[in-house]
Amino acid sequence: MxxxxxxxxxxxxxxxxxxxxxxxxxxxxxxxxxxxxxxxxxxxxxxxxxxxxxxxxxxxxxxxxxxxNKLEILTALWDHVIGLAFEDVAAAGDGARDAQDRLYRVSEAYVAYWFEHVEQYQLVFMNADVSKADVTAFVSQDSIMKAYDVFFESIADVLGLTPAHPQVKTIGDGLICHLHGIMHSLITMQGYPWTERDRLVKQAVDMVVAAGVAVERP
Amino acid sequence: MxxxxxxxxxxxxxxxxxxxxxxxxxxxxxxxxxxxxxxxxxxxxxxxxxxxxxxxxxxxxxxxxxxxNKLEILTALWDHVIGLAFEDVAAAGDGARDAQDRLYRVSEAYVAYWFEHVEQYQLVFMNADVSKADVTAFVSQDSIMKAYDVFFESIADVLGLTPAHPQVKTIGDGLICHLHGIMHSLITMQGYPWTERDRLVKQAVDMVVAAGVAVERP
DNA sequence: AAATAAAAATTTACGCGTATCATTAAAATT
DNA sequence: AATTTTAATGATACGCGTAAATTTTTATTT
Incomplete structure (x- = not known):
């Protein structure tokens, strides 16, 4: 400001x-x-x-x-757009049958939202004016970070661990990165014949679930 | 041009x-x-x-x-920088003991390169002037796409499948997305307390290896 | 009421990328 | 050699974000 x-x-x-x-x-x-x-x-x-x-x-x-400056006005749009994204995510999680289903739903909703708003994605995550400090400062706000909690809660449920368990943090961070990567790659490199988006998301979640099975039967 | x-x-x-x-x-x-x-x-x-x-x-x-235009001059730097990245990746893969080791090495080298050249990463993957068409056209060039082959070859080896097997493509795309996501997330959201980078990369590759085990024992 | 102080608002100016137009250079044709 | 044609080069100009200087507004103090 x-x-x-x-x-x-x-x-x-x-x-x-x-x-x-x-x-x-x-x-x-x-x-x-x-x-x-x-x-x-x-x-x-x-x-x-x-x-x-x-x-x-x-x-x-x-x-x-x-x-x-002009960029700072853009962050108002970020706030708006990111808020809408997590509304979608929260709504998607509501009707879930169980934790695993919820994890699939929120993951798909998160990725789907940005694909339905590619221009906003570019404005938020790809803006050239954006120095790293800018995005960092903004995206680290509590409101944004709290929005990721739904992922950690679902993962904890799926893994049968408490949300505070370190493995939940590691796997959750990995899933969030993975989902970001799917969005970013498919959006920024549209010329490459990527595997279908839904399948990539499903595979990402499947791997988390499989990690849960590995935890259960070490 | x-x-x-x-x-x-x-x-x-x-x-x-x-x-x-x-x-x-x-x-x-x-x-x-x-x-x-x-x-x-x-x-x-x-x-x-x-x-x-x-x-x-x-x-x-x-x-x-x-x-x-000016952006087109920047793509010359992209070419340069991406070329260097894959030189690092190729070098990292050379000393590998086996396919699994090679997959770890190239994955880590790929991510490490961009972390050591964050400014270049931003110039290539986050430039605001970059419309999706621009990056797409560039990054889809054969030279770039071929550079990813080392990932698919290693994955095929690890999974015990031919590189042409559809599952190799799906898992390979997933891994590339995952690695991109780790880079992108950790670089653009430095304020968030991410799990350590090496561990995220290892986890990403572990999940691919685990998928291979699942293939072997369905 | 006049003077003074400080913030708000406006004006001016700069370097930027680059579109458009004017000029120059180098070839083939006459 | 003079003319014509075309590409290369150069000059001018525009709207951009915004720094800096200037003017206006609104308060307190005399």
Whole structure:
């Protein structure tokens, strides 16, 4: 976020008061709402700051009081899109018969969501402007990390272990990576004749289940 | 590549002759060589076309006779970097005791290479300017695809199947996706406390080996 | 009310990638 | 040799993100 004016003292000094935190976030939300729509409709690169400013009724540079740069506005869309992804995942897990079925369902839902929103995937995970620090800082937010819990819970169930068991962590991280890899590979290298997506996802989960069997009968 | 002047006939007409294919690719190579060095030293975004033009002794727009845009110059670096990656992979596979050992080695080498060249990874697989078509067209080239063969051969050996067996293809695609996912996740989400990289890679290969055992004893 | 201080908002300016247009160079034809 | 044709080269210009400088607004203090 953008730097607030630095107040050395606690209480109001002379001069024009800075915008309240409430006012700031309210206008940020306004800008983000317009930006999300425009980015979705016309693509991130096609929407200029001058254009966005015009749409929200601000001069281009006034936007910079609310977001420190264009990329930071994009993260508002990330938040939105990632939120929707995990809504889908949660919904998919609800009707499951058992833990193993739930693991299949949430895995497929997670991958399917991004395939149905490839452009968003690219905006989130492939944006060139994105330095590693940017994605990291964002994706590490608690809200995102908590969303992965459904995977760990399902895996713990399938393996018959507690979610806190170290093996659950290792296998869960592996599955999440595997699913990310399926999305990323199939999206970024569409010219290669990949095995069908559903089968790759199923195979990824099967391997986790098989690991569970190995745990049971060592 | 850039459009060549369209010749309706076969043989020389009037007018200044277009550059020979040889001359074109020679100068492309010169430009690419300088570009690769500069991109590696200072980063893709920091090297402007004006700057690159100056370094190679051309006006900025003259570069556009040899590459249709800046991104296309970047693909020269891709070629370079991906070539190096598979050199590492091939070297890692050479000393292997057996097929399973080779699979571990090449998998680890592949992932390790990109971790040792994170900036290149981002330039190749995360560049924002990269539309899906761009990466696809490039990464689907035969040279790249052939480089994956070492994975399929090792897997076939481990599973005791021929490389042409459909299961080898499915499991191989899965492993490649899995490895990509490990790289991509650990690089793009460095804030998350991932399981150690080596362990994730080992686990990925272990699962392939376990699948081989399952094949043997159905 | 006037002066002063500080934040908000606007204006100006820069280097960027590159589209478009103008110029120059090199060949075949006359 | 002069003309014509075509490609290569160069110059100009546009919209971009945004840094920096400037102006305007809004408060407190005199």
């Amino acid at each position: 953008v730097n607030r004016p630095q107040k050395t003292e606690e209480k109001p000094r002379r001069g024009r008061p800075s915008l309240s935190e409430a006012a700031l976030s309210e206008r940020r939300a306004e800008i983000a709402a317009v930006a999300i729509q425009l980015f979705n409709e016309e693509g991130y690169a096609s929407v200029s700051m001058r254009r966005l400013g015009k749409e929200v009724g601000l001069t281009p540079m006034a936007l910079y009081r609310y977001f420190s | 850039v459009n060549r002047p369209q010749k309706t006939e076969e043989k020389p007409r009037r007018g200044r002759p277009s550059l020979s294919e040889a001359a074109l690719s020679e100068r492309r190579a010169e430009i690419a060589a300088v570009a690769i060095q500069l991109f590696n030293e200072e980063g893709y975004a920091s090297v402007s076309m004006r700057r690159l033009g100056k370094e190679v002794g051309l006006t900025p727009m003259a570069l556009y006779r040899y590459f249709s």
